[in-house]
Amino acid sequence: MIVYKFGGASVKDAAGVRNVVSILQAESDVNLMIVISAMGKTTNALEAIVNAYYSGDAPSLDSVKQYHFDIMTQLFERNHPIYDKVNNLFVEIEWVIEDAPTSTYAYEYDQIVSVGELLSTTIISAYLNECGFTNRWLDARDIIRTDNTHRNARVDWELTQSLIQKEVSKGLPVLTQGFIGCTSENFTTTLGREGSDFTAAILAHAAQAEEVVIWKDVTGILNADPRFFEDAQKLKSLSYAEAIELAYFGAKVIHPKTIQPLKDKNIPLRVRSFVDGTNDGTVVSEGAEVKPFLPSFIVKENQVLLSISAQDLSFIVEDHLSHIFYLFSEYGVRVNVMQNSAVSFSVCVDDDAQKVPALIDALKKEYQVLYNDELTLYTIRHYNDDSMAKVLKDKTLLLEQKSRHTVQLVVQ
Secondary structure: OEEEEEOHHHHOOHHHHHHHHHHHHHOOOOOEEEEEOOOOOHHHHHHHHHHHHHOOOOOOOHHHHHHHHHHHHHHOOOOOOHHHHHHHHHHHHHHHHHOOOOOOHHHHHHHHHOHHHHHHHHHHHHHHHHOOOOOEEEOHHHOOEEOOOOOOOOEOHHHHHHHHHHHHOOOOOEEEEOOEEEOOOOOEEEOOOOOHHHHHHHHHHHHOOOEEEEEEOOOOOEOOOOOOOOOOOEOOEEEHHHHHHHHHOOOOOOOOOOHHHHHHHOOOEEEEEOOOOOOOOEEEEOOOOOEOOOOEEEEEEEEEEEEEEEOOOOOOOHHHHHHHHHHHHHOOOOEEEEEEOOOOEEEEEEOOOOOHHHHHHHHHOOEEEEEEEEEEEEEEEOOOHHHHHHHHOOOOEEEEEEOOOEEEEEEO
């Protein structure tokens, strides 16, 4: 059995859906579990609705509805039952946003944004059946059980594995959603942005899959994002350890949580192109060498650099650090880079409009806090002088952090 995962870019329009069908029909002799993300930029659109709803504005679903119905009219006849099914999913959101929020932002986020995956898989499962690729639509919330940490839920591995194995025993192929799960109280959760890769790894781990294939709009794992580096090259192979490093530092081609479940069961991960099916992509496996051996560049935009000092400018010591890290954990802010000097502790984080201002306010109660925003963080694996010069050209360096194999540069 093989797990296939298709991201939003692969199903952003009717042509993309037809292309996915062609890929799956070519693999009709393979036992498959298929994971599909929300279509195109639907997650971003639903996030905007959550933000409007939570801030007291009047959110509108019109553009998201129109987008999905435009795709459906190109795939189905007008009287097809799919229209009612999809409309009912939108009604679920409408029920939520009719009233004022009753819980936390993270909870409301999960209930609304998760519908994106339900929409895409409902449409694509129906179209696959129309095309003769018989499949079983499965609600991921019935098999992936989590705790109540909304927007970044932790998986109950023992229960999830049992539920997945029961579903696999009913027969394949199965088509399900990425990114979403469910608590024991039947509240929808999400696994973190880009969490569909992680879903594929969870399914593979539980079902002892032979391989996971992630279908992307690139030829494989590249040593750089081609939007920022015109000379980006494909890596033919790399190890689990290297992939974990790249994912940890923010390489978007793989979700950070994806690798460990595969490593535990020694399941290879292949990243392939849904645009060019003849390309064999990149294989991630145990002990594989990085081929070709090149510096890898990871870019994280929209960064904030915080400089935290004691009110009396005394040394930043263990007690201070313990309290500072407690606040970062309390407000759910992940540290991308940190550096300590005698009287200041500097931290680079993603600029989250919900979390970072609240964290800064909390820090200011006991510390002096200065910050710069609209920064960019470059991480270079296997760096050399040329690769650093390439990144720093025409930029102001605010912070540099080096280890044996990795350098991180915060620039303006």
